[in-house]
Amino acid sequence: MGKTTQIDAYAKETFSFTMSNEQVATHDVYTIGQGNKVVIIIQELPGIGQETLALADKFIEQRYVVVLPHLFGPIGKTAITSNLFRVVCMRKEFSIFSKNESSPIVDYLSGLCTLIKERYQVKGVAVIGMCLTGNFAISLMANDAVxxxxxxxxxxxxxxxxxxxxxxxxxxxxxxxxxxxGPMHCGRFEGDILCTAKKFEVLDKTFNTDDKERIIFHELPGKGHAILTLEFVDKAGHPTRKTFDEVVGYFDQQLT
Structure with missing residues (x-):
């Protein structure tokens, strides 16, 4: 792959949506690519850095339209510590310590999924959530557009x-x-201290009930964290590349 496509090459718009807590969330949304398949990539805590833009390029190569909602932090570089402070302060949108309820920002992202499906007149869209937003990809499966x-x-x-x-x-x-x-997919590194084996166990017991596999789990060897971005190795046979290829194949099957 050549040079990573930078954010100034994307089309930019602002999208607002009233969430279930009656608060209005407003964020910039960046779009690039052509094709009849659409993926919405939800940024992780480090932000929309070069690794996330490189991930977008991989989908562009597969003839996807890529949609990047910008929820917090700078674009083009990672900023983990400052972004964590930002998210903690964004209480009307993120409730990162809450259990038995999702963050209100899921409502915003659901509205965006519906808008994008209607705009591109596609059968439906695919979503990727990572780290802080990983759970959101599961929640968004309830939306008819996803x-x-x-x-x-x-x-x-x-x-x-x-x-x-x-x-x-x-x-x-x-x-x-x-x-x-049909089932969605979920991934972690075996040694991940943020997304732990216990987390997968709880998700498995919650969703894979009644003898039905609703989530397919991928556990990669090693102690990494960011499968598709910071720890991604674009080399045939590498566990991260293998997972990416399997996810693209799954997306292709669902969307076309």
């Missing part, structure tokens, strides 16, 4: 691997939707 999802190292609620960052009502709706469209 046909495929990959939750990469889902880490919420922070500091509580035994809890679920979704309400009972959300879980029921997600399960019903996955029964209709």
């Amino acid at each position: 046909l495929a999802g990959f939750a990469s190292q889902p880490s919420l609620p922070i500091l509580n691997s035994s809890a679920i960052h979704m309400s009972a009502g959300e879980i029921s709706a997600i399960k019903a939707k996955l029964d209709l469209v």
Whole structure:
């Protein structure tokens, strides 16, 4: 692959949506690419850095339209510590310590998924959530506009691997939707201290009930964290590349 496409090459718009807490969230949304497949990549805590832009390029090569909602932090570089402070302060949109309920920003992202599906007149869209936003990819499966999802190292609620960052009502709706469209995918490194083995166990026991596999889990060797970005190795046979290829194949099947 050549030089990473920078954010100034993307089309930019502002999207606002009233969330269930009656607060209005407004964020810039960046779009690039052509094709009849659409993926919405939700940024992780480090931000929309070069690794996330490189991930977008990989989907562009696969003839995807890529949509990047910019939720917090600078663009083009990573800023983990300052972004964490930003998110903690964005209480009307993020409730990163909450259990048995999702963050309000999921409503905003759901509205964006619906808008994008209608705009491009596609069968549905795919979503990727990573780290802080990994759980959101699971929650968004309840939206009729979303046909495929990959939750990469889902880490919420922070500091509580035994809890679920979704309400009972959300879980029921997600399960019903996955029964209709087929299982989604979820990934982590075996040694990840943020997205722990306990987190996968809880998700498995929550969703893979009634002898139905609603989430397909990928556990990669090693102690990394960011499967598709910071720890991604674009080399045939590498576990991160293998996971990416499997996810693209799954997205292609669901969207076309």
